[in-house]
Amino acid sequence: MTRMTPVDGHAPPFLLAPFDRRTWRAYGFLWLALLLAPFALAYSLFTVVFMAGVAVTVVGLFVAGGVLLGARGWGSMYRRMAVRFLGVEIAEPAPRTPRKGFWRRLGGMLGDATAWRALLYMVVTFPLALVGFVVSTVFLAVALGSMTHWFWSRWLPLQQASDGTWHRGASFGTDWFVDTPARQLLLVAAGVILFYLWPQVQLLFVGLFRLLAVGLLSPTRASLRVAYAERARAVTVEDADARLRRIERDLHDGTQAHLVAVAMQIGEARELLRDGAGSDRGIDSAELAAVLETAHTSTKDTLAELRELARGIRPPALDAGLAVALETLAARAALPVRVHAVGLDGADLPPSVTAISYFAVAELVANATKHARATGVDVVAGVEPVSDAATGAAVRALVLRVRDDGVGGAAVRAPDASGRGSGLAGLTDRLSGVDGTLRVVSPAGGPTVITVTIPLPAPDARP
Structure with a gap:
């Protein structure tokens, strides 16, 4: 997940922008980018040239692959710089998993998309770092110099105009010198304008750096899907x-x-x-x-x-459908459970979705009995259109809402050092096996409402 909002909130107001720490932090980023740009460009060019030079030898390609993977370190450094100085949150790419087999390992090294994207970032940001730093620094230097000219101009050398008079101060052209109070005041006003325009001009270059960092240093959607699928598979196996x-x-x-x-x-x-x-x-x-x-x-x-x-x-009641299974579960529960099934009779639910939905409700009812000190639970189940998180398109999904009148305070807690976490964390992991999500709303004092959403395949996509 990548966000392009400043770390400290919204962008500073126009009148406060030159004095805001985020503006100066972005200027510091331009300094660092300028200092690193020559080394990053040299590394990128060396990687490409070295790879082309040793392409005829297999051993050389392994060395070149190692050099290429070093770009991951550059990408990680630039990612931390973007987070620290530009206020962009960028997710870490999935760690590289070495493949088994000689040729597959070599192909995995030479085809590492994260490393190639980092190299591309290092190349395209080289001219941006030069131009951005020069323009920003010139704006800032001219603005500060104009505002303070009245003070330091007394030490400038005398200059002779075409009419033979002598002047001390900045000159524009051959005969216009800033050496009178009115002209000094005019130059101060121009400096103030430039000083307030400086953050806005700098923001253009910083915005380009943000776009490039998000586009090239963040994980791709495909890699996120692969990592998510691998994690879901591991959770399913466990x-x-x-x-x-x-x-x-x-x-x-x-x-x-x-x-x-x-x-x-x-x-x-x-x-x-x-x-x-x-x-x-x-x-x-x-x-x-x-x-x-x-x-x-x-x-x-x-x-x-x-x-x-x-x-x-696998409860036998699942053979009669999810609605009947939930009713059976409610009848065997230790506290009153009211089930409201909407539109499940004609829904053709995959067996994996039906089973995990049943066990999810069973665990949530058990949690309400053991921990929430509830006196009753309401379960609402139905097929509803929801927005797909990846594409934004509307998709069919099985939605389960479990509400109890207990004390509240439920939360998804990740496992601690001893491996113990909340049951909701384990349920979240199990739902990931079917691309499901879990949302918890549980204020102190209750009530607790837990929503389970499991996307369903399109009817024509079912085997």
Whole structure:
């Protein structure tokens, strides 16, 4: 995400612009850009020439690729300069991931788009740095010199006019000298005008630097999409692995233990049958019935646990649609949950969207029960047109709004050093797997309204 607003707010008013720190900070940027411009241009030209010179050797291309990747460091430096001095917020490009394989690694080095864009920035800003610094400095120097001419002109050497008179002061032409009070005052007024025009003229060059920094040093939309997809894929894999671990733990600690108990109880019944058949007293039917009853009860408990595990993997109610699944979830909740499903009956929702929507609502209802101290929850679900964040076009999306009357204060907190974060952060990561978003409005004292938006594919794009 890139913004072109000043760090300290709006642009300074015209009358205060020459004295505003942002104006002088931008002038400092022009100084730094001028000092770095020759070295940046030399690095860029050397990279291109060196790459062309060693193109016939594979080893040389690896070295050239390393030199090219060094442009990433230049780009990072210029990005920090833009943030610090120009008030532009530029997102960091995605880190480079080395590819596996000899030729793929080489191709990844030589085709690094971030490095090439940084080189292009270094080349095109060279003349801009020269012209911007010279024009800005000339405006500022002439303005300050004109305003203070009345003071320092007394030390200027005498000059003779064409009529033979002698004058001391700045001359315009051959016979017009600034050496009278009226002319000194006129020059001061001209200096004041130039001093107030200086920030506006400088702003033109600074604006060009901002545009180039945003256009060439920020990540492209395609790279952001790739990074987002890779992150979503990693989150999906981690979520699936965590789910499998939870199922394995539940099976090991619960179901397996109960099955072992059932096996022991059946073994005990078998021993009773064998001992009774070989004794004169016969089989103790009461004791045998008690053992079998215990085994029967344990078997029913195990079946119930297995049903709960299966329901956690994919609730059977989802087969009847999301609206029915949400109603079933509301009926099993620990506090009153009111579900309002609008337009879901005829909506052809992908199975992945239906499943993640169900589990999202389940987690939000559980959070309201555990943490919000709510007395009731309202769930509104429906298909609505929303604006696509990338293109701005209207797209269909499944929108879920979960509102509780609890104490409020809910927030998406990133994991800390120990890896612990809020459940909402984990839900945000899981929603990223289907390009979904989560928005939280939870003032202190409540109510809390959490909106989940999941874009839906176009009907003709469904496989």
